[in-house]
Amino acid sequence: MPSFKLDDREIPFEKGDTIIRAAQRAGIDIPHYCWHPGLSVAANCRMCLVEVLPPPGRPALQLNVLNYDAQSGQYISQTKPKLQPACQQAVAEGMEVKSDSSEHVRRARSSVQELLLLNHPVDCPICDQAGECRLQDYWLEHQHDAKKMTDEPVHKPKAVVFGPTIVYDAERCIVCTRCVRFCEEVAKDPVLSVRERGNLNEIVLAPGRQLDHGYTLMTEYVCPVGALTAVDFRFKARVWFLRSARTVCQGCATGCNAYLDYDPRVDRVHRHRPRENAQVNGYWMCDEGMLDYQRVHANRVLTASVGGQASVLTSALDSAALLLKDCPPQKLAIVLSAQHSNEDNFALLKLGRDDLKVSQLFFGGKAPGTADDVLRNADKNPNTAGVKKLAPTARPLAELKTLVETGAITHALVLGADAPTPDLVQMLGKLKGLVVLAVEKGPLASVASVLLPASSWAESEGTFVNARGLSQQSDSAIKPQGDSRPAWKLIAALAVRMGLAVDWRKLDQLEQSMRKAVGAGAGQTTGASAGGASAGGAQ
Amino acid sequence: MEPLDLEHQESEIELAGEPMLLNVGPAHPAMHGTVRCVMELSGETIERVDVQVGYLHRGFEKMCERGTWTQVFPYVDRCNYISPMLNNVGFALACEKMLGIEVPARCAYYRIALGELARISDHLTCDGAMAMELGAFTPFLWMIKAREMIWDVMEEETGARLTHSFGRIGGMAKPPTAGFKETVRATVDQVLSVVDEVEQLLLGNRIFLDRLQNIGIISAEDAISLGWTGPCLRACGVPYDVRKSHPYGRYDEFDFEVPVGTTGDCFDRFMVRIAEIRQSASIIRQALEKLSDSGSVNVDDPRVVLPEKNEVYTTIEGTIRHFKIVMEGLKIPAGEVYSYTEGGNGELGFYLVSDGSGTPYRVRIRPPCFLVTAGLGKIITGAMMSDVVPCFGSLNMIGGECDR
Numbered sequence: 001m002p003s004f005k006l007d008d009r010e011i012p013f014e015k016g017d018t019i020i021r022a023a024q025r026a027g028i029d030i031p032h033y034c035w036h037p038g039l040s041v042a043a044n045c046r047m048c049l050v051e052v053l054p055p056p057g058r059p060a061l062q063l064n065v066l067n068y069d070a071q072s073g074q075y076i077s078q079t080k081p082k083l084q085p086a087c088q089q090a091v092a093e094g095m096e097v098k099s100d101s102s103e104h105v106r107r108a109r110s111s112v113q114e115l116l117l118l119n120h121p122v123d124c125p126i127c128d129q130a131g132e133c134r135l136q137d138y139w140l141e142h143q144h145d146a147k148k149m150t151d152e153p154v155h156k157p158k159a160v161v162f163g164p165t166i167v168y169d170a171e172r173c174i175v176c177t178r179c180v181r182f183c184e185e186v187a188k189d190p191v192l193s194v195r196e197r198g199n200l201n202e203i204v205l206a207p208g209r210q211l212d213h214g215y216t217l218m219t220e221y222v223c224p225v226g227a228l229t230a231v232d233f234r235f236k237a238r239v240w241f242l243r244s245a246r247t248v249c250q251g252c253a254t255g256c257n258a259y260l261d262y263d264p265r266v267d268r269v270h271r272h273r274p275r276e277n278a279q280v281n282g283y284w285m286c287d288e289g290m291l292d293y294q295r296v297h298a299n300r301v302l303t304a305s306v307g308g309q310a311s312v313l314t315s316a317l318d319s320a321a322l323l324l325k326d327c328p329p330q331k332l333a334i335v336l337s338a339q340h341s342n343e344d345n346f347a348l349l350k351l352g353r354d355d356l357k358v359s360q361l362f363f364g365g366k367a368p369g370t371a372d373d374v375l376r377n378a379d380k381n382p383n384t385a386g387v388k389k390l391a392p393t394a395r396p397l398a399e400l401k402t403l404v405e406t407g408a409i410t411h412a413l414v415l416g417a418d419a420p421t422p423d424l425v426q427m428l429g430k431l432k433g434l435v436v437l438a439v440e441k442g443p444l445a446s447v448a449s450v451l452l453p454a455s456s457w458a459e460s461e462g463t464f465v466n467a468r469g470l471s472q473q474s475d476s477a478i479k480p481q482g483d484s485r486p487a488w489k490l491i492a493a494l495a496v497r498m499g500l501a502v503d504w505r506k507l508d509q510l511e512q513s514m515r516k517a518v519g520a521g522a523g524q525t526t527g528a529s530a531g532g533a534s535a536g537g538a539q
Numbered sequence: 540m541e542p543l544d545l546e547h548q549e550s551e552i553e554l555a556g557e558p559m560l561l562n563v564g565p566a567h568p569a570m571h572g573t574v575r576c577v578m579e580l581s582g583e584t585i586e587r588v589d590v591q592v593g594y595l596h597r598g599f600e601k602m603c604e605r606g607t608w609t610q611v612f613p614y615v616d617r618c619n620y621i622s623p624m625l626n627n628v629g630f631a632l633a634c635e636k637m638l639g640i641e642v643p644a645r646c647a648y649y650r651i652a653l654g655e656l657a658r659i660s661d662h663l664t665c666d667g668a669m670a671m672e673l674g675a676f677t678p679f680l681w682m683i684k685a686r687e688m689i690w691d692v693m694e695e696e697t698g699a700r701l702t703h704s705f706g707r708i709g710g711m712a713k714p715p716t717a718g719f720k721e722t723v724r725a726t727v728d729q730v731l732s733v734v735d736e737v738e739q740l741l742l743g744n745r746i747f748l749d750r751l752q753n754i755g756i757i758s759a760e761d762a763i764s765l766g767w768t769g770p771c772l773r774a775c776g777v778p779y780d781v782r783k784s785h786p787y788g789r790y791d792e793f794d795f796e797v798p799v800g801t802t803g804d805c806f807d808r809f810m811v812r813i814a815e816i817r818q819s820a821s822i823i824r825q826a827l828e829k830l831s832d833s834g835s836v837n838v839d840d841p842r843v844v845l846p847e848k849n850e851v852y853t854t855i856e857g858t859i860r861h862f863k864i865v866m867e868g869l870k871i872p873a874g875e876v877y878s879y880t881e882g883g884n885g886e887l888g889f890y891l892v893s894d895g896s897g898t899p900y901r902v903r904i905r906p907p908c909f910l911v912t913a914g915l916g917k918i919i920t921g922a923m924m925s926d927v928v929p930c931f932g933s934l935n936m937i938g939g940e941c942d943r
Contacts (some may be wrong), residue, residue: 117855120855122853122858124855124859124862125858130862131866136862139856139860139863140842140860143856144842144860146841146846146854146856147850147855147856147857
């Protein structure tokens with residue numbers, strides 16, 4: 001592999017690499033605002049300037065500068081090397097680059113940072129970006145001196161509504177154009193552009209348009225400062241109180257890797273943001289997926305109920321066990337859910353197919369939605385592939401209708417509260433026994449004989465298989481809400497109450513037997529962590 | 540009827556050989572409320588003793604790993620709470636050693652002046668309490684009166700009488716007040732006259748001398764092998780004082796003596812502290828001479844020291860600087876350091892480990908009186924029960940520091 005020298009360190013590079021990309025791969029961070037690994041190069045922030053030494057025997061490219069000499073009080077004419085933006089400069093074999101070790105580079109960074117803060121408002125206390133803001137980080141690392149300018153800073157529009165999801169603050173903006181390039185290059189909807197020049201320039205919407213495509217929250221995500229803020233997250237939490245869990249998005253079958261940011265003090269989820277994974281989602285996520293976390297706190301089933309009456313969880317489990325015990329296995333239907341993890345589905349399969357010898361297997365899930373050619377999949381369930389792999393014989397839930405009508409099925413044990421049609425819901429409501437384990441108040445929850453509260457994906461770890469067959473693990477963030485328990489735990493409790501021998505009281509026992517049953521793919525993490533660790537740094 | 544064993548002499552019949560076990564403390568005023576001694580007595584002589592510490596353990600070192608480096612100051616305040624300023628300065632110096640910064644001269648002299656005042660307060664408390672525990676209540680009241688004068692100065696300077704939290708990494712919380720020099724000079728004079736009076740009261744008192752002289756003797760070798768430092772070690776004749784042996788924070792510019800004892804008994808420990816009060820007074824006077832009336836008490840390093848409030852409110856640079864130091868904590872480069880200063884009871888060491896973040900990875904305190912207390916069993920074994928009180932008093936065990 002060819003290599004070049006950065007601050008006297010040999011750095012290998014691949015053909016076509018820029019200095020910043022090769023350095024980042026080697027774990028060296030060259031400060032930057034406008035460069036993003038997923039976007040085109042703009043080289044407009046000038047923060048990543050480095051000194052490229054001339055080839056041996058060639059003179060360096062020099063600039064004439066006037067430097068103030070404090071001793072004599074005079075300006076002295078001097079020369080300094082012409083610095084190059086590391087994000088744009090391609091690497092060549094044997095090239096020598098000075099970054100942190102060059103006095104000129106250090107001065108340039110300090111000056112660039114000073115210019116960027118020249119008209120910046122004193123907003124940190126009320127800015128959502130505070131705590132994860134590049135301006136703050138780089139001030140400490142590269143500038144750390146006080147304001148010299150005594151003039152009134154330039155004032156520009158604040159809290160400009162760009163669309164239903166994004167609010168813009170022109171005073172905080174450093175016009176790095178990351179958002180402009182994202183809309184044009186990734187979302188393919190060039191709705192943002194730059195107006196004016198110098199310290200008057202700002203980001204504007206195309207005339208007559210709003211920022212309303214499917215990836216608007218990504219503009220906030222790529223913004224290195226607090227100029228673009230998300231309506232959903234605005235003034236909700238301070239980021240230094242949040243912790244992150246490594247999750248998999250539940251919005252569709254793509255299975256984007258994500259971080260779920262939550263406040264551990266009050267067990268509340270606040271934000272869902274992309275986690276870099278080249279195999280799945282690159283650097284991005286869609287609005288639908290980023291806002292999908294809201295389901296964790298809205299419209300939840302948090303208490304058990306028997307016949308529509310709220311009940312203690314233990315007595316609801318007793319009633320469910322009684323109902324299911326009475327039913328002969330050929331009259332019982334087991335309904336899996338593509339909304340739930342492999343673990344939950346496998347536990348249900350173990351109880352239904354292996355222990356109770358039920359042969360009528362079905363699977364439910366959310367109805368299909370919109371798709372695009374960036375990330376979104378029409379299948380709005382995160383684990384359809386996983387369910388199909390665990391139970392290849394399972395049929396869609398709609399096919400249960402005829403069996404119920406003929407009276408072949410009298411009882412059903414259902415994971416998830418989703419149902420495709422209202423008449424199926426009505427039909428299932430007439431069953432002798434309908435036990436539903438639900439996270440949300442879906443249609444089936446209201447007609448269930450026994451409703452058991454299941455934990456959402458944010459409260460329990462699980463494995464999900466995306467549309468391309470990639471099995472990925474999603475970690476838990478918060479503690480189970482209300483009376484809810486992970487669905488596999490409820491199923492284990494149910495099995496114990498039905499007098500069955502259960503040897504999977506813990507998650508790892510369950511995963512072990514799942515691996516034994518369906519092979520490595522079902523309970524193993526693959527690809528989920530590839531490149532994920534550097535997601536924060538890639539911003 | 541059984542025949543009497545006429546061969547057995549009555550004088551040869553042994554009495555029951557059970558030793559008497561006596562428990563003193565932890566809830567006993569002479570044990571300062573935090574140490575327990577289980578003694579095996581033969582008559583009034585102590586045959587064996589088990590000294591138990593740890594009743595005041597609060598897990599300070601672990602708590603230090605939660606907040607920022609600056610938030611450690613309130614914890615070290617509560618170690619040796621009789622001389623908290625010395626702990627503050629000791630911790631600040633350890634952090635500054637890791638950061639590779641040196642405070643301005645004004646700050647260094649200010650720290651020395653306040654630190655020596657704290658040392659006087661420490662020694663006044665120890666010697667006063669020793670006298671009181673032997674029944675001399677008047678010297679105790681007088682010395683505490685003198686200590687109050689010092690605490691008045693501390694209150695004026697720091698806002699708090701006991702737990703000042705006044706040290707800062709890279710400086711002090713505030714510069715000296717306008718009347719600092721004048722007040723301290725007057726206070727030191729008054730304190731010294733109290734010390735003179737106390738000497739007159741005690742040193743001619745036969746009972747006081749008999750209960751201290753040749754009691755609780757420890758040899759220099761034993762004291763060193765136990766890790767003793769400070770006045771207790773110097774009482775054995777070893778002139779080890781960190782301020783002289785390994786000068787820190789400009790102590791090398793000062794002219795002072797290291798008083799030592801000869802026999803290493805309780806009386807020597809008492810007298811060494813009295814002599815050190817006079818030495819500290821001299822250091823304070825020298826420091827006040829050197830202390831300039833203007834200039835900053837903080838280093839000029841924006842990564843370490845908080846900005847002025849008006850800058851925070853009006854400029855973004857000031858806001859960011861304040862935000863970074865308060866919310867994330869000032870960053871200390873990854874590495875480890877052992878930094879040691881002369882505390883009230885001896886070598887007060889801080890072993891710090893940083894992982895480069897704003898939060899300490901490990902803060903280990905070497906508390907001088909923990910090691911000194913470890914020698915208590917040695918010096919009271921074989922002594923009389925009544926000697927426990929002066930022996931323990933002369934070691935100046937401070938629960939907060941010993942147990943942390």
